[in-house]
Amino acid sequence: MKALKKISIIIAVALVLMLFADSFIVTALKDRAIVLGMGIDYENDEFNIICEVISSSQSSSQSSEGGSGGGFTKLVTGKGKTISLAVYDVYAKTGKLPSLGQCGVIILGESLYKEESLVQCLSYFLQSDAYRDSSLVTCCKGSAKDLYTKVTPLDTSVSFAVQTIITGSEHNTSIPYSYMARFISLQLTPSASDYLTVISFDSEKETTGGGDNKDTGFFIADDVAIFRDFKFVEELSEDETKGLTLLNVPASFDTFVVNDLEATQSLPKTVGIGIRSKKVKKELNFNENGKITYDVKIYVRAERMRTDTTGDVISFIPKEKSELTDFMQKQLRQQITDSVFAAFSKLTETNCDYLGISNEYYRKYGKKWVRFQQGFENVFEKIRFSVEVIIDK
């Protein structure tokens, strides 16, 4: 009887499984287009998207739309009045369901980020729970579609190459970046501003072994675009970008050039300096009589760049005697101060709070600051900025 009961249970479970096995709408891998990255342009009131998707085909990397991908990716395009319709267009064209869970980067073309508000575009991704809110958002010079046709000698996927260059840059070459949730969220704060990295392509035309003329070169992530209320404001200059990095990116390597007057014959007169560690202390004060101060102290540990300089900024390094002479320190101090003031000037000039200063006041003073800020068209003109740089102390 006991055995009969067990058999009945097994049969019942098997029946239930058979009944419901088909109910799980699992799209087979072959029917999915796994998107690694997406480029978006905006032309004629339509979003044009280009998706880099994983391809199991080992054939040449030509896509159905004429673009190229890396060895394991292909490019597919779609267009529509909204991003959702453009993504659906990809599905309609290819018969494969675009799967955005692996999408790590969205590249916005110039026609989109310079002309249109980004809220329409990015809110689609934000509302999709399966889409990673930590995905990178970046801009590019020219069209995003064109960028996806480029080839780098070291990477097999444009999306991977862009992700690596941007996020690697934060620690190694001092480029700040933003991700989707952060960018959208900051537009809704009292600052209502943020920045995005701008990617460009440094072309080195060459003929590949197969005889194809491909635009080969390297991606460059040296520029930064600033946005207020989801709209493009301006691109930062090199100095302003440096100022932004010094103030807002805690673990960012940065380089400077100074002259060493005391150098012996065996040492160079012009010296490359790298930042080993950095700490920024900000003190902000505000009273309703209109006196607003924003004092910044930047503590820097710097070293002469050598062959073993890795570009990594490390915390908790042991104290050592400074390698920099007083004169070198003075130059470095001046350069850092100039860069930071350049960043402050841009903020005041554009009224675009890409440094998040308004948010800092809000966190300290709450609604009192918001009410005060509303009384001015450009409250940053009222702020007295000061910068103090402390080197190797």
Added chain:
Amino acid sequence: MNNKIKTEQVAMMLMLIVPVGKYLSLPSVLAKGAGRDYWISIILVFVVDFICFLAFMWALKLNTERLSIKDIFDRTIGQAAGKILFAIMFIYIYLRAAVIMESCLELFSVTFAIKTNWFAFIIPIAALSMFMARKGMNNFARLSEMLFVIIYLSFGMMLFLSSRNANFTNIKPILDDGFQPVLETALKNTFWFSDFSFMAFIMRDYKPEKKYALTLSGAYIAAMAVTVFMNILYIALFDQLAVQSQSVLSKVSQFSVKLTTSGRVDWLFVSIMLFTLFIKATLEFFCCNECLHYIFNVKKHKNPYWTNIAVALPMIIVPVFVNVKDNIFDLFSRDGYGFVFWIIQYGLPLFSPLMTYIANKKEKEKVIYPRRVEE
């Protein structure tokens, strides 16, 4: 086989079921009410919960005769009032279980982008719940003990990796809108707390061991601390967008990996966390089943199938016709009708030491009396 439940097992059950249920839709609901200060609302409710929990632990100590909650009701407030309390308890736990079930499906669907129909999802879980309910509380205790380490390792990794991308200054300014919205949100959302309610059903099987109070209150404090940290992390990651997410666990875990070049390790975390939701849901199913036993005077050893089916059937069928989750959230969060269950959530634990003391005293007298006759 020893069917008694150990203190460590109860501690692990508490640590598993307290945090995870509050990391699905609840944070965005709370954020709508109290903004970035909603984590303070959570602390407020937890403080009240903890006082009740301490009272309940005292009751466990006073329960020297190992009486069940039904025995205690019968010997203090009487059978009729006891049944009414069980009926309220049944509704309270049942509604929570129904929301957890739907949230599980939602988490599963949004994380893995796999759509499924409700029956295909719920019938295997209902079958599992029925099986677990028949095996008794001891089964949950052992399961929690078995999975605790792996679940907390994955949980810890997820929180640690995600917190690297968080900006914790987002929680400031604290109480910028005053204390009123925080208090109101706390009062309106009590329905989702008091997770120790299941302990009412372990009174007979659990014998307090040495230092039980320290172990259990330590576990409860740890679980509360984890919950508060999780919610602070959510604000630190999403700030103004905290009101939008439907499945917070899925959203926060996405920050465990920044680059897609590293793959989606967060999917592994979510898969493991789903176990906790299943444990919580099946435990609540078990408690509902026990309530029905008490209401309909079912003897413990009989454990008929009809009570299992009575619990499972509405849970399977009703969501197809009614938007259960949103209606429950509207009723007990937006409209604040959660107070109807305060008698179970707060009244019962606070009075439990007194009731347990009286019931045990009566039980002892009942045992002593025949001996005196014999003498």
